[in-house]
Amino acid sequence: MLSKEQNDVLTKVGPGTPMGNLLRRYWIPVAATSELKDKATKKVRVLCEDLVLFRDLSGNLGLIDEKCPHRKVSLVYGMPEKEGLRCQYHGWCFNQKGQCLEQPNEPETSTFKNRIKTKSYPVQEMGGLIFAYLGPEPAPLLPRFDGFVVDSAVRMIGNAVLPCNWLQIMENSLDPVHTEWLHGHYHAYITGLKGETQEVAFQRKHNKIAFDAFEYGIVKRRLLEGQSEDSDDWRIGHPVVFPFMLAVGSGGLGSYQFQIRVPIDDDNTWHVWYMAYVPGPDVEIPPHLKEVPLYDVPYRDENGEFLTDYIDGQDIMCWITQGTVADRMTERLGTTDKGIIFYRQMLKEQIARVGRGEDPIGTIRDPEENEIIKLPLERKKHHFSDGFESVFKRFQTRFSPIIDDVVELFDKVGVK
Structure with a gap:
């Protein structure tokens, strides 16, 4: 269990908080293109x-304070100009760096x-998402993780605003x-x-779990009953x-799921x-x-009940029913929670690094290291072994x- 003070350090993300300072050292998605x-x-x-994000x-692209510094109205209703966003109230115009260009x-x-x-904050587009960097300059490079930049891919983005802490x-x-x-079992x-028909792919007992630090975070591994190492x-x-x-691999698919x-x-x-x-390099999309x-x-x-007949809905039900901010002061962790303990320790270590003025884990500043970052991903994942259509x-x-x-495209190219 954690004390209230320890829980606050890990969950509060506003400006000037320890976690807020850490998270501001990373590029963060703020919208879909x-x-x-x-x-x-x-x-x-x-x-x-x-x-307010604007084009x-x-x-x-620009990302600036929502409120106009003149009379504090919302610039969400502003008008785009050739080089900025003009406030609808009195016509003040601001460029992507937040500089006022005109006061008519x-x-x-x-x-x-x-x-x-x-x-103002810098923004960049990548793979159909718009990322922002809210930290101190100079900004690190926006990491080009494989799924965001791989060629010949069909991409889609699901989203939900959830009433609970990250x-x-x-x-x-x-x-x-x-x-x-x-x-x-619950599914x-x-x-x-x-x-x-009851799904059985996820019901295998976990014989072993393991967690290893790597240069961009933590690799999670599992050995299920009946599997070899x-x-x-x-x-x-x-x-x-x-x-x-x-990041999750696939059951034989050329896929990236973040x-x-x-x-x-x-x-x-x-x-x-x-x-x-990725249906294949020679497949016409x-x-x-x-x-x-x-x-x-x-x-x-429609009745306000959780949708729990699909995998992500089951997760969401558990996230939200923990409360707006999970009560870690009264939790009781067991041996299978060692990954959670490992992650919390990594968060604390990286908060300390930022406090010392150092770059946290995963910071990239060398362009040669950022051509494409290939993450360690299983390609024969047991949980996805019953075919791509069932997974979808x-x-x-x-x-x-x-x-x-x-589904039709993958069926045509013979991916199972």
């Missing part, structure tokens, strides 16, 4: 800060605008044994109540990319499911599948607007 396709602005709340008429009703000789600058979501990823029960129970689940495993991303847990504030998390499927759609992942039904339908991907087209 498609969200600025038909409009110029998007309200963004991340790490307890209220911001000006020259195509430049001030005297022509006034230098007032030169002294007005609002908060840490309990991340700790779920360091808890392999929950898979056996929540996604195995079989739920589908059995509906008269459907040559299995990908044990020999390779899959990584928790520090500080807030889980779950990114973006802290909106202390009580809410933007959960992003990022998928990149239809034009409509070259777009990267963003879709909502529902987790409650059992997870949140069932809600994707293009999932039937993706």
Whole structure:
């Protein structure tokens, strides 16, 4: 168990907090590129800060304080200009660096605008997502993890705003044994109540679990009953990319599946499911599948009950029912929780590094190291061994607007 003070250190993410200072050293997804396709602005709340993301008429992206420094109205309703965003209230215009460029009703000789600058952060696009860096300069490089930059991929992005702290979501990823029960026995129970065939792939008992630090976080490995130590689940495993991303391999598919847990504030998390499927280097991808759609992942039904007949919905139910911020002061951890303990210790160590003025784990500043970062991913994952269509339908991907087209594409090229 933790003390309240220790729990606060790990869960509070606002400016000036130890965890907030650590998380600001990483590039953070703040939107999907498609969200600025038909409009110029998007309200963004991340790490307890209220911001506005915009694209000006020259195509430049900017992320600045939501409130205009003049009369504090929201710039979410601002108008894009050639080199910035113009406030709808009095016409003040700000560029992507937050510098005021124009104040139309001030005297022509006034230098007032030169002294007005609002908060701004650098942003970059990659793989259909827009990332922001909220930390001190100089910013590190935006990590080019394989799933974001691999060629010839069909991509899609699921998302949900969840009313709970980011840490309990991340700790779920360091808890392999929950898979056996929540996604195995409980899933079989739920589908059995509906008269459907019970899934058994997730029900295998965990004989061993292990966690190893690597240069970008922690590799999680499991050995299931009946598996040999040559299995990908044990020999390779899959990584928790520090500080807030889980990467999962596939059951023979050329696929990359990332779950990114973006802290909106202390009580809410933007959960992003990022998928990149590679049907093969010689496969022609239809034009409509070259777009990267963003879709909502529902987790409650029309009566407000949790949707627990799919894998991600089961996770969400457990994350949210722990409370807005999980009570770690009264928890009782067992031997199978060693991954959670390992991760908390890594968080504390990296907070200390930042406190000493050092770069935290996973920081990249050498472009040669950032061409493409290949993460350790199992390719013969037991849990995905019953075919790609079953995998797609059992997870949140069932809600994707293009999932039937993706299944058809993989079926045509003979991927099983």
